[in-house]
Amino acid sequence: MTADLAIEGYVDQVAAALPGPARERGDMMAELRAGLLDALDARRRDGLPDDAAVAAATAEFGEPRVIAATFRSELAARLARRCALTLAGTGPVVGLLWTAAAMASHVGMPHALPWEAGAPGGSTAVVRILLVALLVTVGGALVTIVATGRLAARWAGRPRVAPAAAAVSGYGAVIVDVAIFTLLASQLASAPGGLAPLPVAGAALASVARLLLAWHAAQRCRAALA
Amino acid sequence: MRAETLKGHLDGLLLASLEAGPRHGYAIMEALRAGSGGQVDLPTGTIYPALRRLERAGLVAGAWNEAGGRRRRVYSLTPAGRHALAAERGTWRNFSAAVTALLEPAPRPVTS
Numbered sequence: 280m281t282a283d284l285a286i287e288g289y290v291d292q293v294a295a296a297l298p299g300p301a302r303e304r305g306d307m308m309a310e311l312r313a314g315l316l317d318a319l320d321a322r323r324r325d326g327l328p329d330d331a332a333v334a335a336a337t338a339e340f341g342e343p344r345v346i347a348a349t350f351r352s353e354l355a356a357r358l359a360r361r362c363a364l365t366l367a368g369t370g371p372v373v374g375l376l377w378t379a380a381a382m383a384s385h386v387g388m389p390h391a392l393p394w395e396a397g398a399p400g401g402s403t404a405v406v407r408i409l410l411v412a413l414l415v416t417v418g419g420a421l422v423t424i425v426a427t428g429r430l431a432a433r434w435a436g437r438p439r440v441a442p443a444a445a446a447v448s449g450y451g452a453v454i455v456d457v458a459i460f461t462l463l464a465s466q467l468a469s470a471p472g473g474l475a476p477l478p479v480a481g482a483a484l485a486s487v488a489r490l491l492l493a494w495h496a497a498q499r500c501r502a503a504l505a
Numbered sequence: 506m507r508a509e510t511l512k513g514h515l516d517g518l519l520l521a522s523l524e525a526g527p528r529h530g531y532a533i534m535e536a537l538r539a540g541s542g543g544q545v546d547l548p549t550g551t552i553y554p555a556l557r558r559l560e561r562a563g564l565v566a567g568a569w570n571e572a573g574g575r576r577r578r579v580y581s582l583t584p585a586g587r588h589a590l591a592a593e594r595g596t597w598r599n600f601s602a603a604v605t606a607l608l609e610p611a612p613r614p615v616t617s
Contacts, residue, residue: 293550310530310578311553317531317575318549341548353554356561432562433516433589 285333286315292343298503299354300361307350315340352438355503356427359445362496363423366416366448373482373489377459380478402465409458412451419448442500449497456490511547515555516564517593518545520586523565527581530556556580564589 290312297304318339322332340346422444425431463483466474511518522528522536530553537545559565564586570579582590 307553307557309576311550313529313575313577314531314534314549314553317529317577339548340550345548346550349551349554353557353561356558427561429561429563432558433564 282319282329282333283316285337286312286319289315289337289340289343293347293350296347297350297354298499299358303357304354307354311340311346351503355438355442355500356432358503359423359441359500360427362445362500363420363427363441363448365496366445366452366493367420367424369489369492370416370420370452373456373485376478376482376485380475380482383475383478384473402462405458405461405465409455409462412454412458414451416448416451416455419444419446419451423448439504442503446497446500446504449493449500452493453490453497456486456493459486511545514597515547515552516559517590517597519552519555519559520564520582520590520593523580523582523586524590527579529570529577529579531577533580559586 290308293311294304294308315336318336319332322335323329325332327335423441426437426441426444460483463479518537519533522533522540528536531549533556534547534549534552537547556565556567560567560580562585563583565580566583567578567580569576571577
């Protein structure tokens with residue numbers, strides 16, 4: 280029993296500083312634990328008393344700090360991939376909802392987004408920020424997906440690229456949402472009558488949800504870099 | 506052999522250890538030790554993340570399996586893994602032939 284506790288202590292030390300999706304991290308730690316128990320059994324079969332068997336098994340597995348570092352890059356890659364796929368999946372939905380809201384609102388030109396024509400002063404800069412942020416978001420997500428894909432996984436090199444790109448993509452998405460809300464606010468201030476309430480409310484809700492999600496994802500990926 | 510010496514070859518060794526059939530992580534490590542006469546002696550903990558990366562690369566497939574009252578994750582080679590292993594072998598043969606040719610003392614020219 281004491282031996283099992285000592286093994287648990289080793290696994291906890293490795294797990295303590297690991298990022299990543301909780302389920303995958305738990306799965307990897309369960310595998311590490313099973314391996315340690317196998318090593319412990321082997322030492323017991325060699326006739327070692329429990330204390331010595333635990334010491335030999337954990338020494339064989341390596342310094343927890345070193346082992347955690349090797350798990351860390353794999354988990355960070357998986358976390359980054361998950362974040363990028365989430366952003367890639369939710370982005371077009373939010374985009375479509377805003378486009379639909381803009382078209383239903385008949386703001387500015389009939390077939391254009393509300394901010395493209397007749398938009399209140401100052402919004403051109405916001406539109407530029409929005410477009411740049413959109414490019415950064417899409418680019419970051421693409422880089423992450425490629426860098427964590429099957430081909431890239433064959434080479435262990437550069438483990439920081441994917442979480443960094445995913446974090447940039449997440450922050451980009453946050454900026455996109457904030458820019459859209461800025462434009463919406465200026466529209467509300469200048470010509471609230473033109474907005475179709477339901478489609479705009481639906482798009483705004485989706486955008487808020489995505490903003491929170493993107494922020495959370497970006498923070499986690501950034502933390503995984505540390 | 507230390508981890509740094511093996512760097513770049515660990516993936517190939519892991520794939521090779523699965524060629525004869527599926528194995529779990531600890532059995533892979535034992536196979537590497539036994540197969541190299543104890544020369545390959547990495548910290549065992551490092552092979553688990555490496556196996557997960559190979560799984561992400563589609564070269565091995567892992568699945569939980571219960572035997573003897575303990576759940577273990579058992580890995581097997583995928584067809585892509587077999588291809589990668591064959592490629593790794595070819596690369597290693599060329600590399601080791603070249604290094605051997607350069608490192609071994611040249612035979613003295615026969616004079617008669």
